Amino acid sequence: MARKWLDYKTDAWVQWCPGCGDFGILNSIYRAVSELGIDPEELVVVGGIGCSGRTTYYVKGSNFHALHGRAIPVATGVKLANPHLNVIVAGGDGDLMGIGGGHFVALGRRNIDLTVLLYDNAVYGLTKGQAAPTLPAWIKTKALSSPNIHDNINPVMLAFAVGFTFIARGYAYHTQQLKEIIKQAVRHKGAALVDILQPCPTYNNVMTNKWYEERIYYVEDEDPGYDPMIRTPEDFAAKAPSIVSKLLEFGDKIPLGILYWNQTREPFEDRLDKIMPGYKEAPPARRRLDVDGRPFLHPFDVFKDRLVAP
């Protein structure tokens, strides 16, 4: 059922700074989920800690505001319990690439049907501007007392290496394009990453809107022959080199759009259902657990490997 984007707006005051890229992301989420017709009750937004995590209060859904870095494990648990829910993770670069980096890696291995929206502004905003894992080396933003001497993580390349099956990059101020990318990411059955570049007008005085606009381009515009779609293992062998070089591109030019889309890997929940047919039909969250208020399995009938029978 098509819905209006206003159906997803809550009455909470949105606390982000004026001009924050987060507004563009929030608007894109509203429009994407409304066009996809996902009921708010069946939409689960799991947020980490930081400015991005506040999305859980602003999108009407059945949401979970998790700990710093732990949005992906929480979302994983939600999907394990009920694989039918639409789950979106909203996290910052510090949250997903720093403190929660190990979970990001593990999500790729599992290819759970989740959409990860990476709010990527290269700084820790809510704690007042420290360098985040995506801040390139030698940049000195105004909150830093000396230039950043850590090199930056490339989230899309990391996602590729660990097994994400949908990888895209968007720009927070291009809400129309970002909305379309998010829609595809949510539709995709598997682990999806949308790396969303966004200025932090308060703390990142180097990577500004101007900085981004000078570098970003959409692959479908500038490189119409680029094909991110993998439908067979042969496809992968043929296209991986061009995909990898596109994923590696981050400097004077930064590609946007869908960079990689692999449809050959089944999501984790399908694998669970394969080893345990019936799992998706009666998922753990929905099963009845009692008969007349009591458990119904007797250990002597179920755990026969522990019986000693004469």
Added chain:
Amino acid sequence: MADINIIIGGPQGGGIESAGQIAVKSLVLMGYEVLGSREYHSNIIGAHSYYHLRASPERPKSLKLPVDGILALDAESVFTHMFEAREGGVFVYDPSTAATRLASIQPMSKALKKRLAEFFEAKGMQPTVESALKVISDSGVRLVGLPLKEMLKTLSERTGSPVARVSRAVNTLGLAAMLYLLGLPRSYIEKAVALQFAGKEKVIAMNVEAVGIAIEYVREAFGQPDSLPEGPKRGQVRMVASGNDLVAMGKIVGGLGVLTFYPITPSSDEALYVEKHNYISLDGGLAEKLGYDKIAIATVQMEDELASINAALGAAAAGARASTTTSGPGFSLMNEAISLAVQAEIPIVVTLWMRAGPSTGMPTRTGQQDVLHGIFSGHGDAPKIVIASGDHVEAFYDAIKAFNWAEEFQTPVIHLLDKYLASSMVSLSRDEVDPSKARITRGKLVEKPGEGYRRYEVTEDGISPRARLGEATMIFTGLEHDEYGGATEDPVVREVMMFKRERKLKAIEEGIPEEDKAVLHGDRDARLAIVSFGSTKNPILEALDILRGEGVRSRFLQVRLLSPFPASLVSDMLDGADKVIVVEQNIMGQFELLLRAYTGVKPDSRIIKINGRPFYGFELAGALKRVLETGEERVVVSHGS
């Protein structure tokens, strides 16, 4: 009354565990109740491990030393257990190890080598297996040297398999010889072998042949021993399960939907047992009643303990019964999420198998060092439920109750157990693990509550209606929040929510039955009171029996609910006691601290064990007598290899 005690020692990876289980099964088949425990190093292959078991007509309350039979499968085992056989017992060994010198045994700890070397030197003996055997023999123990090499050759000839292959049955040769000498008939040993290797016909045939060869040899050499009488449970179907198994069973019976874990001793075996049984087909009638015919439990090894507990939180919020299992080091990583579970009011069960810390400590040894860690886990004011099981049967039911309480009170439940319960196993009857004695209660779980649902509705008992994620708009959050879950730092709402969560403590106190809070055993009005918690229960009960036999009356207060601490109940149960002794397995007096803090009772003495081995009833009885005689404030007991 028959009371059979056995130790089987050998190198890790040398079939000690399976020999132990065959011994347990033989005795269970004979109708005995059995307690068996595995002691092992943090090592894959080569270090010394041993299986210690006890069988009697009633379930043994603890292990016992010295034992009736020792099987030493290598030289290190001869040295390690040389003082642990009783007069008149048997000590089975391999004569080809006789010349082995103490110094040449690589895996043995330097400290034990030094202690033994000093012992031999003081006796003017060479530090060899031969000397050890002489000491054993001089103490009235019958030495039984088995020519294992020849026996393996015979086994190879009879089975037509090469010696290298049949040498895997060397443990069975030794075991069968010892069990036979202790009076176990051949048929029970053979049947136990068949059960142990069920489904592997060739392995069974080889091991049954080994049983025969060993028995023929010892009958020839020592004559036919008197047969043990049959035990009272002969002919019944029994279960033999470890604490790890029983918690896994309790969780599954209790409706477990998602189990997340990260491998860590001694919790992993619980998770692996769930994994083995995470897919259960239901019969037609039951399936019709329930509306589904397959139970599929998502059992997932996560990337770390942070992920394990946070995924459990997500699963519980979505409506599944979710749990994770760990031990001290892993639980340290889970602390932040415990606090979130309290604040977001999410019902999860964390099974905490205590081991000997601090830090990595002795990962495969037991202890009770995480009492305070469990109770005070999580930052902020974090009310939670902590329960401690006293034995295997309690562990099974507590695993079910933990889910009920987590859901009734919408707060984390920490189920505290230890390595001793984890890797010791007992025999059980069908009615001892009876699900009809348990309940499934899900508290204020609501179905699709519709518009206006308030996840954190302020109620009289502090507990709000709980909808599953995906069935209503809501926000589970760790931030302070209003009734809808909206973040707020409003001072008035903050107080309202703090009081709401505090009221749950009262609901917990009123909702958890007395018998699950604390149990008074023994002579209820005795002036001597022993207070403890957890797996010390049965060793203490055994000690009480021993003391009673000597005319000393005592009561034993077992605290089961450690948080919220049942202060008034415990105070009442200690009424009239004029000597209070605390028993626990840590050095800081963690449980004693709780007792003092919540009841004002200052124990007169405490008995502790900190060497990583479980309490034995006999040593506790000795320690209690010592305390009564001397009034010592602290007695440390130290048995176990």
